[in-house]
Each structure stands twice: as structure tokens, then as C-alpha cells.
Amino acid sequence: MDPTPNPIMEQALAEAEAAGKRGEVPVGAVLVAAQTNEVLAAAGNRVEELGDPTAHAEILVIREAAARLGAPRLADCDLIVTLEPCPMCAAAISLARIRRLTFGAYDPKGGGVDHGPRIFDQSTCHHRPEVVGGVGETACREVLQAFFRDLR
Amino acid sequence: MDPTPNPIMEQALAEAEAAGKRGEVPVGAVLVAAQTNEVLAAAGNRVEELGDPTAHAEILVIREAAARLGAPRLADCDLIVTLEPCPMCAAAISLARIRRLTFGAYDPKGGGVDHGPRIFDQSTCHHRPEVVGGVGETACREVLQAFFRDLR
Numbered sequence: 117m118d119p120t121p122n123p124i125m126e127q128a129l130a131e132a133e134a135a136g137k138r139g140e141v142p143v144g145a146v147l148v149a150a151q152t153n154e155v156l157a158a159a160g161n162r163v164e165e166l167g168d169p170t171a172h173a174e175i176l177v178i179r180e181a182a183a184r185l186g187a188p189r190l191a192d193c194d195l196i197v198t199l200e201p202c203p204m205c206a207a208a209i210s211l212a213r214i215r216r217l218t219f220g221a222y223d224p225k226g227g228g229v230d231h232g233p234r235i236f237d238q239s240t241c242h243h244r245p246e247v248v249g250g251v252g253e254t255a256c257r258e259v260l261q262a263f264f265r266d267l268r
Numbered sequence: 269m270d271p272t273p274n275p276i277m278e279q280a281l282a283e284a285e286a287a288g289k290r291g292e293v294p295v296g297a298v299l300v301a302a303q304t305n306e307v308l309a310a311a312g313n314r315v316e317e318l319g320d321p322t323a324h325a326e327i328l329v330i331r332e333a334a335a336r337l338g339a340p341r342l343a344d345c346d347l348i349v350t351l352e353p354c355p356m357c358a359a360a361i362s363l364a365r366i367r368r369l370t371f372g373a374y375d376p377k378g379g380g381v382d383h384g385p386r387i388f389d390q391s392t393c394h395h396r397p398e399v400v401g402g403v404g405e406t407a408c409r410e411v412l413q414a415f416f417r418d419l420r
Contacts, residue, residue, distance in 0.1 A: 168331050169340040169364040170322070179320055188321040203387055204359035207380070211356060212321040225392060228359070232392035233385030235355055240377060240384035 124148060124196045125220060125252040127158055129259065131173065132198045135160025136263045143260075145173035145197040147181045147190070150215045156181040156193065173197060174205035178212050189213045198256040200249060203228030206235035209245060216246040220256025276300060276348045277372060277404040279310055281411065283325065284350045287312030288415045295412075297325035297349040299333045299342070302367045308333040308345065325349060326357035330364050341365045350408040352401065355380030358387035361397060368398040372408025 124146050131144025140161040147157045157180035162171040174197050182188055194216040195209060201219065206228040209217055219229070228235045229247060236244040276298050283296025292313040299309045309332035314323040326349055334340055346368040347361060353371065358380040361369055371381070380387045381399060388396040 163340045166335075167338050167340050168334050169342075170327055170331055170360050171340075175322055179322055182320050183318075186319050188315045188319050188323075190321070202359060202363075203385065203390075204356050204363060207354060207356035207359060208322050211354075226394075227392075228385075232390045233355065233380075233387055235385055238355075238384045240379075242378075 122196075122218075122251065124153065124155070125198070125218065125256075127155070128173075128196050128198050128220070129252065129255055131158055131160040132256070132259050135162070135173070136259060138162075138165060140164055141260070142263045143173045143197065143199045145177045145195060147177040147193055147195050147214075150192045150194045156184055170204065172202065172205050174201050175208055178208055178214075182212065191215060194218065195245075196251075198252075199223055199260065200227035200229050200231065202226050203233050203235055210235060210241055210243045213243050214245050216248065218248045218251050220250070220252045221260060222249060222253070274348075274370075274403065276305065276307070277350070277370070277408075279307070280325075280348050280350050280372070281404065281407055283310055283312040284408070284411050287314070287325070288411060290314075290317060292316055293412070294415045295325045295349065295351045297329045297347060299329040299345055299347050299366075302344045302346045308336055322356065324354065324357050326353050327360055330360055330366075334364065343367060346370065347397075348403075350404075351375055351412065352379035352381050352383065354378050355385050355387055362387060362393055362395045365395050366397050368400065370400045370403050372402070372404045373412060374401060374405070 136142030157177040159176035288294030309329040311328035
């Protein structure tokens with residue numbers, strides 16, 4: 117799906133980069149209204165800062181957008197994230213009834229969409245969003261690779 | 269594992285019942301320090317009240333205990349919940365490095381531990397807690413059944 121990230125993915129990437137500068141694993145997410153592409157929430161990973169193991173970028177934007185819309189279901193919303201969501205986030209995306217998930221880099225070790233438990237492929241998964249993977253993949257992967265290279 | 273729920277499960281059950289009275293699916297959870305059994309957090313489901321699709325009882329106690337301990341990992345903690353965790357909560361329990369998960373009723377339709385994606389059985393699952401299912405199963409199931417019977 118490379119080479120051109122879309123503008124929303126560029127924003128997610130900026131959130132990822134900002135997260136990396138805070139010492140977090142650099143993953144960023146944006147949640148938009150599906151019809152208008154209006155940005156309802158944008159966040160980077162804040163697990164270490166908040167001391168909250170659930171504070172992945174996807175969970176933060178889902179919580180923020182749901183609070184903003186005053187409803188626990190976000191059926192008319194799309195989520196854009198730089199990395200394939202982990203099983204927790206994939207399941208949260210399903211619970212939130214998000215319309216479409218777009219992600220950048222694939223995550224064979226920790227992903228829960230195309231890898232591991234493949235949350236949306238389970239017969240007990242009550243809502244499967246449309247899924248588009250690999251958008252801006254190279255740029256999204258490079259932010260992660262640079263972060264882990266600098267850690268060594 | 270019936271018939272006698274342990275005292276912590278009784279507290280989780282009380283949280284479930286309180287959640288049901290608020291119009292929430294009646295699930296309750298308690299997070300304790302593994303060594304002392306000190307209660308660090310207790311909560312019922314608050315999805316509708318908070319308008320937050322991630323506000324399952326398990327997520328709420330993990331977030332509260334992590335905030336209290338100031339750390340995103342809860343390696344010396346045990347989580348007790350009235351219902352088999354869904355895939356989101358099971359994955360969060362793994363991310364939080366919780367030592368032992370004890371749950372009451374099994375959930376063939378929505379569970380993610382012994383059903384569906386079986387989160388902890390995945391080769392990409394980085395931490396598998398000790399799991400004890402069926403503790404106080406009858407009482408935990410009856411709270412749920414009564415709630416859904418009253419809805420009809």
C-alpha cells in the first residue's frame with residue numbers, strides 16, 4: 117500500500133514520533149468521523165507516562181472520542197494507526213464498532229489483526245471493521261526501528 | 269470449582285450486582301496484591317455510564333491499581349472477576365503482567381480465555397497468567413442471567 121501515506125496517517129505518524137521523544141514505543145493513532153474525516157481524537161502511546169498498561173494510542177483515541185461523542189459506540193468513525201493493533205486494541209476497536217481500521221506497519225510479534233489471535237477472524241467476534249493494512253508502511257516501520265535502534 | 273466463592277470473589281460479585289443496578293451488564297472485578305490479598309482496586313462495568321467501550325470492570329481495576337502503584341506492570345497482583353474476560357481484557361491482563369487470573373462464569377459467546385481467540389494460548393502472547401476458572405461460577409452466572417431475563 118506504499119509509498120504515499122495519507123494526511124491522516126501523516127498526523128498519526130507525527131503522534132508516533134512525539135511519543136518516541138517522550139520515551140514511549142512510538143505508535144500514534146487518529147480517530148476521525150467517517151463521513152467528514154474530521155479529527156475527533158489524536159494520541160500517541162502513553163503507557164510509561166501514565167503508568168497505565170492500557171494506554172496504547174488506539175485506546176486513548178477511542179476513549180477520547182467516545183467521551184466527546186458521549187457514547188460507547190463509534191459506528192461512524194474510522195481509526196488510523198501507525199502499527200497493526202495488538203489484541204487488546206483490536207478487540208477494543210471491535211467493541212467500539214469502529215467502521216474502518218487503517219494501519220501502517222505490520223507487527224508479526226505483537227499484532228492481533230493479521231497475526232496472533234487474529235481477533236476479527238474469530239467466529240465470536242461480534243463486529244469486524246473494514247481493515248486496510250500497510251498504508252505508509254515504510255515510514256511507520258522506520259519510526260519504530262529507529263526507536264529500538266537508539267535504545268541499544 | 270463451586271460451590272463456595274472466596275471472599276474476594278464475593279466482593280467482585282457485589283460489584284457486579286451494583287453494576288447491574290446502574291443498568292450495566294453485571295460484571296465485577298477486584299485486583300489484589302498477590303502476597304497480602306490487600307484490595308488495590310474494585311470496580312463494576314461502567315461502559316454505559318462513562319460512555320467508554322473500554323470501561324469493562326477488568327480494565328478499570330487495572331488502570332486504578334496501576335495509577336496507585338505508579339507502574340504499568342502489576343506482576344505481583346492477582347485479578348478476580350465474575351465472568352471470563354473478553355479478548356480485550358484478557359490481552360490487557362497479559363500486558364499488565366498480572367500473576368493470576370481467577371474468574372467465575374465461563375463465557376462461550378464473548379470470552380477470550382477459554383473461548384474465542386484464547387489469548388493466553390497464542391504463541392505471540394508474551395505473558396500468560398496462572399488461570400483459575402469457575403470459582404463461584406453458579407452465583408456469578410445467576411447475576412448475569414437475572415439481568416438479561418429482566419431486560420426482556
